Amino acid sequence: MSTEIAPVEDPGLPAHIHRKADHDPVAEKKAERQVAVLFALSALGTVLMIYSYIFIPGNKFIFLPIMGNTNASQLFLGIGMAASLFFIGMGAIQWARALMPDNEVIAQRHEMRSSDEDRADFVDTVKERAGTAGLGRRPLIKRSLGLALGLVGLSPVLLLRDLGPLPKMELSQTSWRAGTRLVTDPGDRPIKPSDLEVGAVAQVLPELRQGQERTLADIGKDAVLLIRIRPQDFQLSPEKLSWTHEGIIAFSKICSHMGCAIALYEQQTKHLLCPCHQSTFDVTRGAKVIFGPAARPLPQLALSLDAEGYLVAKQPFAEPVGPSFWERSS
């Protein structure tokens, strides 16, 4: 008695089912008309595009139920262009699906490797041509070519220099110095404590020194939010409390997570919210993180008054503002 199991028989390829259009002249005519209609729609789309480009004035608006008031010229330009391209593709594909030959063809695979004679032939050819080019006989060409190729190879390496120079202290320092006035952004007006009611905020920047320019990179580090709350609401360490002035507290606006500008201040809850990743900071507790991905409180700017009674920075920021970076100490 044989214990051998009979192998499963190769079922072969499924039988090829021909399309209706292959044997039914009515269906064939129908498919032909479908393709023609699609191409005609494409032509209509192009005509619509040309018409709206030339004849619909650019300031004409029409009301559409969901879209509201819409510029007619732009709308029909877009619809026309989309239709002209979409239906030409759709027609071509329908043509191929329904009408083009549907015969199944079996293509034989061949070995990829060339025959041994061809390979030997190729080596011979290369050797022969190298000899006739005379690389060995013309060292001048050989060396100058080497020089050119070498320099070409060097240039991408040289461009890597653009990754530098190293930022040095640029990430750790801002324009705030001891005695820098806080000025409104925009407007550049210095601010007195009496300008801010309880519950008020002000977006501030450091005052520019004579002849100094303010770049976007500077604003990206220097932007500060000034908030006034009732002094008794603060729950701060004595040092941080001494950095406030009569309930006015200043924080860097640059989020300690990814560096988005934080200025969403909820007056009732006294929370600052970062719009990018919803980090929430409690102003009364020194911008302590109470929600979200930020790892550190926002750096607090120490405030003081100058001789004329305007708000100034008592000292530069005690820590780098903004997100973490490689060389950051904490």
Add this chain to the structure above:
Amino acid sequence: MKKLSRLRRHRFASPIALFFALFLVGTTFSVASATTKPAQSAFARSAAVDEGRQIFLKGCSSCHGLNAEGGAIAPSLIGVGAASVDFQVGTGRMPMADMSVQAMRKKPLYNEEQTAALAAYVASLAPGPAIPDAASINYERDGNTAEGGELFRTNCAMCHNFAGQGGALTQGKYAPTLMGVEPKYILEALATGPQSMPVFSDKVLTPEEKLSIIKWLKAAEAEPNLGGASLGRVGPVTEGLLVWTLGLGLLIGVAVWLASKAR
């Protein structure tokens, strides 16, 4: 005793008893409330303040307290000024419809006269920001659209969206849209800091700068949607949503059609 007992069962007995009980409660209340009524000040109060007080007692005092001193669920209104009342009541935010996290703009409950009376009453409690007079709101003349846009992006856009469409805050609170908001209410909101909004005092944003912001907002309102549907003008969120649903849906449909075999 028998007579009293018979009287007690008389069919008019309970109505009469009820009448006496109500009378007693009413008189006790009027006497008691008369004693807690604040002494009339020596200054003659204007009719508007008195009318405002009456409206306040009926419509507002259950949350804000009989003397606007505030309570567990509502802030004190002493010192908030007429501007705050005009903003909150005039835009229908107050009285609140329910105790949700935020009072939303709705059809005002009180008419202009009643709102003015309420504002006069609250303003009489303690000094506060006044309602800006119509002559000072000539933003077309005094404002600068470009400057207003710059000010808006620095001071307002973080909450109210870069096109003034409003945006989300924490825990269900939101900054409302500024489209179609009357200039007077914008100025009042800036001066008083309603709900989550902080105060923007006249020294931080000068009156001219505030008018510039209004002029920019009005320009943004009138700005047509040249690129087709605005999708709420909230930027990549709705645009992405549309592309990911409608656009990808269309692509998937086309791919399915492409791969299907013609019959």
